Amino acid sequence: MCIQMLLKTDRVCVCVCVCVCVCVCVLQDLDLAAVYVSDAQYNRNIFFDTSPQAVRLYLLYNHWVPQVLLYVFILVDLCLAIFEDPAVVPLPVWATMLVELICLSAFTTRLVHYAKVIPRDKFWKDPKNICIIVIVLLSLLDMMIYGALKATDHNAVRWSRVLRPLLLVNVTEGRQLRRAFRSIRNALPQIFLVFLLFIFSVLMFSLMALKLFVKRDLKTTEGEPYFTHYLDIVFDLYVLVTTANSPDVMMPAYNANFFFAIFFFLYILVNTYIFMSVFLAVVYNSYKKYLKEEVRQLVRAKRHKMARAFAVLQERREEGAEPVVTRDCWNQLVRLVQSDISTAHRELLWSVSDDKNQGYIGKLAFVQLADLLNIQVITMKSRPHPLQTLCPALYLSPPSRLLCRVVQHRAFVIAFDLIILVNAVFIGLDEEDPVIGNSEWVFLALYMLEILLKLYAFEPRAFFSRHNFWNWFDTIIVISALIATIVNTAVESSLHYSPREILDIVFVLRVLRLIRVVDSIKRFRTIINTLIRIGPTILTFGQLIVIYYIFAMVGMELFKGKVRYVESSDPQQTDCGNPLLKDSAFANRNYCKNNFNDVVSSFILLMELTVVNQWHDILYLSPTATRLGYTQNTQKAMCLRVAPCQPSIHFVPVSLTACC
Amino acid sequence: MCIQMLLKTDRVCVCVCVCVCVCVCVLQDLDLAAVYVSDAQYNRNIFFDTSPQAVRLYLLYNHWVPQVLLYVFILVDLCLAIFEDPAVVPLPVWATMLVELICLSAFTTRLVHYAKVIPRDKFWKDPKNICIIVIVLLSLLDMMIYGALKATDHNAVRWSRVLRPLLLVNVTEGRQLRRAFRSIRNALPQIFLVFLLFIFSVLMFSLMALKLFVKRDLKTTEGEPYFTHYLDIVFDLYVLVTTANSPDVMMPAYNANFFFAIFFFLYILVNTYIFMSVFLAVVYNSYKKYLKEEVRQLVRAKRHKMARAFAVLQERREEGAEPVVTRDCWNQLVRLVQSDISTAHRELLWSVSDDKNQGYIGKLAFVQLADLLNIQVITMKSRPHPLQTLCPALYLSPPSRLLCRVVQHRAFVIAFDLIILVNAVFIGLDEEDPVIGNSEWVFLALYMLEILLKLYAFEPRAFFSRHNFWNWFDTIIVISALIATIVNTAVESSLHYSPREILDIVFVLRVLRLIRVVDSIKRFRTIINTLIRIGPTILTFGQLIVIYYIFAMVGMELFKGKVRYVESSDPQQTDCGNPLLKDSAFANRNYCKNNFNDVVSSFILLMELTVVNQWHDILYLSPTATRLGYTQNTQKAMCLRVAPCQPSIHFVPVSLTACC
Structure with a gap:
């Protein structure tokens, strides 16, 4: 079996070397170790069965295709609300029910798959699984009742739709969302105490307001009696905490005597500012506390998994020596865990782990692997420009080099920033003026020219590499604007008027083009990049x-x-x-x-x-x-x-x- | 001089001992050291002259009487706005001007005093002093111009009043306020960048709104054209950031087509939520950063001052040994720095410093003194109840003991909490009903009884000790309510009606009495105590x-x-x-x-x-x-x-x- 696997690799030396090493790295062991490493890398905490078959099923369970499919089904299930009564786009009941049935069977399939992966007792102890089973059963029950009632022309309510979002929380992949819910739940007891105190404060202030105003016969602007019933006062003052009725609720009292402004001032200070700040502080504090605890647990679980992977792969070079993992074994493992990793990247990771160049690594270095794999490595290949390889004489000629230098110069960026500013002014003007309308073509041509010049001066694959967010943004926006403008002109010349929908898209794209200015100013770019980076957490x-x-x-x-x-x-x-x-x-x-x-x-x-x-x-x-x-x-x-x-x-x- | 000072102390042994010690602790040195320690204790950073006369002046400068006077004068100066045109309570111009002149001369006196304390070159280098001089001179100039214009019946503006709050920032004691301003100023550059980006975003969204809505001929609810001028759109969308016109500004577009809600949703998400959060994050972050730096500097300055005080007082017990400060010298210093310190407290501080009981301390232990003095020590004297000393037979008799046990029991607290709840209901009812009106006397009697019983069961001095906030609060509120109710009844029986002002006070005091419930629930007390503790910082x-x-x-x-x-x-x-x-x-x-x-x-x-x-x-x-x-x-x-x-x-x- 060792040979069989090694035939897949294309280097004979590896084969020889591994077979010499008493053939420790058996395929099954490698699979198991790869699962452990991958779990550690993505912080999965699933207690799966370690039998070879279960491991293979578990690998399939973690594959991206079923995961994406699951999310698609959840999304479809959630979106059914658009087509169900009361509907935006009405569909017959049988159609939505059919789709829902398909979704439910997909969730069931996924759950059955999960049940095959982990030991049975673990499966029934996990509240997530029970939750999903209950949701699926309740949905089926609701569908039957609803169908029966509708068939007999009764009034029916699809109450199980409320449960749908809970699926998103309870699927195995909803780890992040569960963590978010958990941190909220952990903050609740403390928030609840502050909330009680806050309610007490609102009730006290309301009682004071009742005693102060009830005999004064004040009227609101609408001529209604002002602050005469306790519960109305509580409601009005509660609205004041959210500042939604801020000066209006105060005006009748303030018009009567300006000392009453002190009452409202104190109320806003205590309840809007102090209590709301305390709420924020409590949430922030407990969030921070539980986040620390969660991270500590995650790190512990990760180390534990890596130690297990090590235990599977380890071998002793001599009697009594520390157990180690050999380079070849490690190479196969990494290739199994992350198949798209380049050889250079893998060599780099190995040299980081085996810093003494011994050909094997101990437990301590091995445990780092999960974190090493998570480090994003950007490979900068200084490849020559394709035009240079195609036609070096032309591309390296002095005028071509001058052009490249001009494009790479700071003044080129500034010139185009100025063009964008001029464009902003033109967008603000009335586009029905023919001069303004035609200027759009000039600007589009200029932007296209800029992209082409940049593609000429820079290596295209580096220009469109994955981390160059702004280059992608630019190109997509400019090309979309070009297409939309052409479509608009074509439609206009055939119909003799522009449909508003196309015009809307054209306008939005034109304005979006202006955002590029942000990219030229380094400090703005930093802020935007920070926002993009914290985006996933906010999401x-x-x-x-x-x-x-x-x-x-x-x-x-x-x-x-x-x-x-x-x-x-x-x-x-x-x-x-x-x-x-x-x-x-x-x-x-x-x-x-x-x-x-x-x-x-x-x-x-x-x-x-x-x-x-x-x-x-x-x-x-x-x-x-x-x-x-x-x-x-x-x-x-x-x-x-x-x-x-x-x-x-x-x-x-x-x-x-x-x-x- | 050493003897002269020691005569003030009442222990002869101290006198002998110190005179044996080659009389190192000369009075002047002690004064200087005391000033250093006191500066370290209160975080004052004044580079004063070390000549004996300047030190004595500096002691006077730091005395609490001139400091309080200064604040009184600043307050009076600020409150002048109530009496100056446009006035709440009009006073003749000469009167307000006279008061302002007195205030200005008080500020000048304080500044001259300060100038005598610190070296001349330091005085003129400090922008705070220059600022005060400029403010005083400008105020004088403004008063002259205003007086001259008023005398000749011209229209005049008191523009220098804008400068008055700056005094509060620039006086030596405004250290905390200056720190607050400094932390804001330090955050400004970063805030400014985010602000620019925010403005850019608002302008872009406005441009998009202009292009989308200008040709649609939409009308607002008031029938005015909707989103047709760029600057109006910018203003409306700026108001939307503060959520003040939230659904209204969206309704016309939303009524036209519900896709436009997406535009407003994105706008609120980006500008109200994300940008405002980034503002908060930037302020919080830079505040934290500079606070750390400030605290580090404060600690360094404190150590520096304590080292100086040590250098003044140090002596060597043997040739080549480490310099030390003796216990007697230390005792005199502490008595000078904090005259109201009790002997027991001082002994405690010494035993903390001299943990090996050597009779002298080194530099390291001495430097801690400033922090030790800042630690609040609550002396719990288990004194017998005054009634016990007066009439032990009665106070220690079994019925009296039973009474004390009842009062100290948890049920006593719960019983009075229930009484408060009943009282709350009675307050909510109409007080013109004679039953309700007379019930007030019952409640007042009950509350007075509670206080008297507590005074009987607990030692009165412990009951009214400084840190027992809630006991003070209770007693003051109940006695005030009693007085106000008696006054109200007296006025009512003589005038046959209750003036609203007295009734207002009575009602407010009645409701305030209910707050006591919070004290009985331990968790609420914790929250309130935390709020009280962070109060000074918020102030x-x-x-x-x-x-x-x-x-x-x-x-x-x-x-x-x-x-x-x-x-x-x-x-x-x-x-x-x-x-x-x-x-x-x-x-x-x-x-x-x-x-x-x-x-x-x-x-x-x-x-x-x-x-x-x-x-x-x-x-x-x-x-x-x-x-x-x-x-x-x-x-x-x-x-x-x-x-x-x-x-x-x-x-x-x-x-x-x-x-x-």
Whole structure:
């Protein structure tokens, strides 16, 4: 079997050498060690079966194709909300149900695969697996009930849709998301204490406000009684914490006597500034604490796995000597773990590990391998320009060299920055003027010329290498703009008018072209690169958007069709299709499109609530009927917003900048 | 001279011992050493003259009486704004000028004193001193010009009032405030870069919005054209960053096509969340960095000063031995530095320093003294209860002991917590009901009984010791409530009605009494104690409120009298005394009292702007005349708000919690 495997490698010397080494590196052992190293490299914590068959199944389980497929199925499952009632694009019930069935069977397949990989007792002890099984079963049950009710023309609710985002959290790959949830959960007890104290403070201030204002007969601007009922005061003051009704709630009291401004000043100071800062501090602190603990555990698990891999591969050179791993064994292992690694890169890693050039490495050096593999190595090959190899006489001639020097000069960059600025001014002007309209072609030609000149002066493969984000950005934007402009002109000359959609794309691409200026200023580039680098971490927390999905689902079932957007000639006089909303702030501000009638509207509405401003007006969908239900829902949304979302948005960059 | 001083001490053995010690501790040396130690203890960094006379002057300079006086004069100077035109309480010009002259002469006296303490060249090199001289001279000049103009009935502006807050920053004692300013200044270059990038982003998004919406002929809810002028778009989108016009600015575009919500979503994500977080991160990071540096410098300076004090006091016990400081010398020094220190406390400090009990300490142990003196030592004297000494038979009798045990029991605390809860319900009810009104007397009696019982069970001096914040709080609130209720009843029975002002005080005190519940729950007490402990640091940054003073002064000179609050029957129809404001959002929302007509209104207005919400409506004081000026002013206020105020309010607790 050793020979069989070695036939795959193309060097005979390796074969001879390994066979001399008492043939320790058996294929199965290598597979197992490779799995351990790969788990250590990607921080996977799966306790798999070590039998050869299970190892092979586990390798398949970790392959990127089934992983990507799983995410595609989850995405499809989540996107079903667009087509299900209340739908953006209505589809028949059987179609969405069929798709959902396919998704569910895909999740089941994946879970069965997972069950084959790990020991049975481990499988049933893991709450993640139980969770997925329960979700799949509940979804099936819901589909059956829904189908039966629909078939008999009853009213039915697809309640299991709320569970869909939980799949994203509970699949094996949702490690990062689970970590994010865990850090939030760990912060909850402390947050809860501060929250209680905060609520107590709001209640005390409300009681004080009640005693101060109830006998004064003050009126709000709308002529309603001001601060006369305790619960209304609590609600108004709670809204004030989010600053959404900031000066308005104070004005009647302030107009009566300016000493009352002190009351509101103290309230805002204590509840908006001090308590919200304490919330942030508590979240930041416990996040930092648990992150440290998690990282410590990850490092320990990684070392443990690497030690196991070492134990599988180790051999003793002499009796009583320390066990070691030979170079050839190591080479095969690395090739198995990361098949796309170049020989130069592998040699580099080996020379780092075996710094004394002994031909073998001990346990300590071997354990580093997982981290070494994670280091990104950029191979800079100083290849000659293809034109130089094709036609050296022309490319190396003095005029060509001068051109290259000009393009590489700083002045070339500055010249094009100036062109971009001029272009910005032209974009701002009215494009229906023929001069301005035609100038677009000039600018497009200039940008194309720039890219071509750069491709002439620099080696194209280096220019388009993976880490040159800005070169890719430039080229894609300019070529897209070129295509869009050509399409626009073609359509215009045939239809004699430009469709707005194409024009929109053309305009957006034109403006995006201007962003390039940022790249020329070194310090800006640093900031942008930092943001791009911390992007993945923010994205992990961004996945918390699944919470929005749950709220959207609940909101849609509760409030669909209650508010409708009606195109009307006088926006001031609309009632959003609901007589209860007549003359409410909601209708007057023309918020009718902020409703739960489909999943897109729901998401936009929840986004508006996250931004906080006017949220109290949005939730007054109706002063009587829907108010209570809406309030509860939004309050929950608010609490959730205050607790995990906003601080997480805030503290992630803070903690990262603090770490960097 | 040594004898003369030692006569002050009451122990003869000390006298003998010191005179044997070749009388090294000469009075002048001790004075000098005491000054060094005291400077090290309080982190003063003043390079004073070491001549005996200058040292004595320096001691006087650091005395608490002139320091407090200085702050009183600064406060009086700042408060003059209440009495100067435009005044809350108008006073004749000569009176305010006279007070200001007295203040200015006090500052000059303090500066002359300082000049006598430190070497002349150091004095003139220090920008703080130059600053104070310039401020005093400019104020005098301004007063002369203003007086002359007023005397000849011309229009005059008191422009030097803007300089007053700078005194607070530039006096020697404003060390903490200068440090706060320095940390802000150090963060500015980095903030500025992010700010430029942020502005660039806003401009790009505005350009995109212009191209997307200008041809669509959309209308706002008020029927005005939507997003047609570039600068208006920039302003609207800038307001959106502060979330103040959040859903409204989006609604027309969203009503036209829901894809435009993506534009606004991206805008809010990039500019409100990402950029504002980056601002916070940059401020936090650079604050942390420079704080570390400052602390390092402080520690170095402290060690340097202690080494100097050691050099003054040191003596050699043998030839070639390490220099040391004897116990007696040390004792005298500590008594000089901190005269109110108890003998037991001093002995404790010595035993910490001289851990081998040698009777003398080396340099290393001596240098710790400044830190040792800063450690707060709480002396717990287990004194018997005064009643026990007065009447032991009664106090130690079984019923009395039972009473003490009851009071000390947990159930006693819980019982009174329940009483407080019942009281809270009673407060919420209408106090004109005679049952409710009389119940107040019951509660007052119960609270008084509680305090008396506690005083019976616990030693009164321990009960009212300095660190027992909550006992003090309780007693003061309950006794104040008792006095206020008695006064109220007395006034009511003589006038047959209750004046609102007294009732307000009574109500506030009643509600404050409820806060005590927090003290019974241990975890809440911890949070509150933490907040109280970080209070001083927050207060230092709170002094940045001097920036508000400058804005208030500038605003008052520019906008006084432009907007007036007029009591009117129909608040909807007012024009705030300015025909330009007719039908503006400002007048309709009844914001007329938000003006710059006196210093109190200005502060309240600036506070409202800090809270952000509706700031764009507040600054639209008038759509035509005052708008530009107001906008500029508010924009500045906004920038200042975004940059130092909000993050500082946020990051102070964060950094402190991270440190703790």
